[in-house]
Amino acid sequence: MSTEQANARFFKVFVPAMVIYVATTAGIASLSDRHTLPPYVLYGLTLVPIGAVFAAFWAQWRFAMELDEFLRLIQIKGTLIGVACVMIIASGWGQLERLADVPRLPVFWLLPIFWAIQGLATTFISKREGVF
Amino acid sequence: MKNRLRALRTERGWSQSVLGDQLDVSRQTINAIEAGRYDPSLPLAFKIARLFGHPIEDIFDDQN
Numbered sequence: 001m002s003t004e005q006a007n008a009r010f011f012k013v014f015v016p017a018m019v020i021y022v023a024t025t026a027g028i029a030s031l032s033d034r035h036t037l038p039p040y041v042l043y044g045l046t047l048v049p050i051g052a053v054f055a056a057f058w059a060q061w062r063f064a065m066e067l068d069e070f071l072r073l074i075q076i077k078g079t080l081i082g083v084a085c086v087m088i089i090a091s092g093w094g095q096l097e098r099l100a101d102v103p104r105l106p107v108f109w110l111l112p113i114f115w116a117i118q119g120l121a122t123t124f125i126s127k128r129e130g131v132f
Numbered sequence: 133m134k135n136r137l138r139a140l141r142t143e144r145g146w147s148q149s150v151l152g153d154q155l156d157v158s159r160q161t162i163n164a165i166e167a168g169r170y171d172p173s174l175p176l177a178f179k180i181a182r183l184f185g186h187p188i189e190d191i192f193d194d195q196n
Contacts, residue, residue, distance in 0.1 A: 003158045070161035070170050129169055131160045 006066035013059035021052035053111065074129060078122030085117045086110050134193045138166040140184045155179050 028045050031037050037045075064075045090110060096102040126132060141151050141162075148162040155162075155176065164170035171192075172180065181188045 003160075068157040068161050069173050069176060070164050071158055073170075129160075129164055130167065131164075 001066050003067060003071060006063055009066065010059050010063035013062075014056050017052045017055040017059065021049045021056070024048045024052065070129075071131070074125050074131065075122060077125050078118050081121035082114045082118030086114045089113060133171045134168060135165065136191050137162070137180065140186070140191065141166075154183060 024045070028042060028049070031045070032042055060075075060079070064072050064079075067075060089105075090107070093102070093105045097104060141148070146154075148159045148166070152159045152162045156179075157176065161170065161172075165172055177188050177192060181191055184191065
């Protein structure tokens with residue numbers, strides 16, 4: 001499979017998954033604020049954005065497997081940097097929350113932080129390796 | 133790792149894309165191997181060697 005085909009297959013799943021994630025997250029937050037639905041319905045509804053995140057990671061996995069070995073290595077390096085940064089932020093901020101009186105960081109933000117760092121790291125490594 | 137991939141490719145008048153298509157990898161991967169920025173896996177090195185009809189050690193030099 002060519003890189004272009006793998007890219008197209010990735011975005012075909014990733015973009016709708018992220019649109020569903022953002023839309024349902026906002027919708028559930030709005031419903032929660034209005035107190036119109038019982039909590040168990042809201043808990044059930046959160047399965048939709050969770051499913052969207054699962055689909056996005058599945059697409060990421062499939063994309064990496066469909067690339068050739070050099071481009072796959074770049075993707076894996078970017079993903080590892082994203083995971084490492086999220087773990088450092090989560091554990092570092094967690095320590096501050098435990099020991100100092102810093103404002104709480106909602107774990108909800110860890111996913112967007114991961115995607116942002118993973119995207120930037122992959123772009124940076126690709127540029128350094130002469131991919132584009 | 134140093135290698136003779138660029139020389140072998142240009143001898144045959146192939147572009148990086150053409151070579152990539154024959155080896156089932158991207159043009160970017162060929163470019164990275166030629167520039168010495170990426171060492172191919174053993175299966176890919178064997179594929180390259182077979183395609184050009186040379187032993188692996190004639191194409192890739194791990195001594196320098």
